[in-house]
Amino acid sequence: MANLEVRDLSPVFGAEVSGLEPKIPLEEATLQQLRKLFDERKLLVFRDVEIDRDFQYYLSYAIIGREEPKQDPSVPKRESFISNKEENGIAPFGRLLWHSDMMWTAEACELLSLYGKDVGQPTTPTMFISSAQAWKTLPQGLRARVENLTAEHVHDLSYERSGGDETVLTAKFDDDDCTQLPLARRHPRTGETLLYVCQQMTSGITGLSKEESDSLLEELFQHLYATENILQHDWLKGDLVMWDNLALQHARGNVEAEGPPRTLRKTFAPMPAFLKTRQPQFARAMN
Numbered sequence: 001m002a003n004l005e006v007r008d009l010s011p012v013f014g015a016e017v018s019g020l021e022p023k024i025p026l027e028e029a030t031l032q033q034l035r036k037l038f039d040e041r042k043l044l045v046f047r048d049v050e051i052d053r054d055f056q057y058y059l060s061y062a063i064i065g066r067e068e069p070k071q072d073p074s075v076p077k078r079e080s081f082i083s084n085k086e087e088n089g090i091a092p093f094g095r096l097l098w099h100s101d102m103m104w105t106a107e108a109c110e111l112l113s114l115y116g117k118d119v120g121q122p123t124t125p126t127m128f129i130s131s132a133q134a135w136k137t138l139p140q141g142l143r144a145r146v147e148n149l150t151a152e153h154v155h156d157l158s159y160e161r162s163g164g165d166e167t168v169l170t171a172k173f174d175d176d177d178c179t180q181l182p183l184a185r186r187h188p189r190t191g192e193t194l195l196y197v198c199q200q201m202t203s204g205i206t207g208l209s210k211e212e213s214d215s216l217l218e219e220l221f222q223h224l225y226a227t228e229n230i231l232q233h234d235w236l237k238g239d240l241v242m243w244d245n246l247a248l249q250h251a252r253g254n255v256e257a258e259g260p261p262r263t264l265r266k267t268f269a270p271m272p273a274f275l276k277t278r279q280p281q282f283a284r285a286m287n
């Protein structure tokens with residue numbers, strides 16, 4: 001069994017893990033330890049590791065106890081990059097508002113990971129908050145008001161929610177998928193309750209007028225995104241960050257297209273079916 005050392009990154013969530021030797025497969029005892037840690041801490045950081053796309057995908061699936069889908073060997077393996085330099089980079093510039101990826105589909109993407117392939121300094125950090133902790137600490141009165149409600153999530157409300165910040169990036173899709181989910185959403189693996197609304201994608205609360213819904217969402221956002229709840233990850237080349245995409249939300253400050261390289265290889269587990277065929281167009285929110 002690997003000799004893993006673990007250091008908590010905040011009192012509530014996040015842990016830095018050292019001592020992992022990347023190989024496929026990992027020993028079962030190591031995987032058990034990582035799975036337990038992932039469900040407890042929800043975000044794991046491995047620093048200064050050299051890994052390829054295959055290991056990143058393998059670990060992304062293994063850590064949530066799923067089999068990686070078999071891939072046709074005649075089809076080239078695809079890599080996705082959050083990047084201001086790679087051709088077809090995802091979110092190539094701009095600021096991203098708080099969200100969980102693909103909140104607008106009921107098809108849960110349970111784990112996201114990013115690996116620092118090429119990171120120049122200074123670079124823009126990624127920030128995280130815990131929707132699980134936000135539910136636990138939600139004031140009783142507010143909790144009673146929302147626990148039986150559902151909320152609607154759409155692709156991207158960055159334009160509307162940018163607060164006039166022209167650096168905010170918006171993603172345009174060629175369809176208008178949306179979904180309604182319980183505002184107190186149960187985590188499919190851990191059973192924890194999550195305060196499941198976000199700044200970037202939650203369009204409204206079912207059954208309330210727009211005015212009531214906007215006002216209630218604003219109260220919930222103030223609780224979710226309070227400065228003291230934020231964990232910041234400062235990127236270095238060779239960092240691997242894996243997080244629970246349902247229990248945590250993420251955001252980032254502005255990335256300049258002309259700034260230092262910021263190329264982070266991204267994995268989704270399980271991979272949402274739509275990503276194989278569709279990619280959004282990215283633009284400044286005020287364009």
Ligand SMILES: [Fe+2]
Nearest residue numbers: 099100101250
């Ligand atoms: Fe994201």
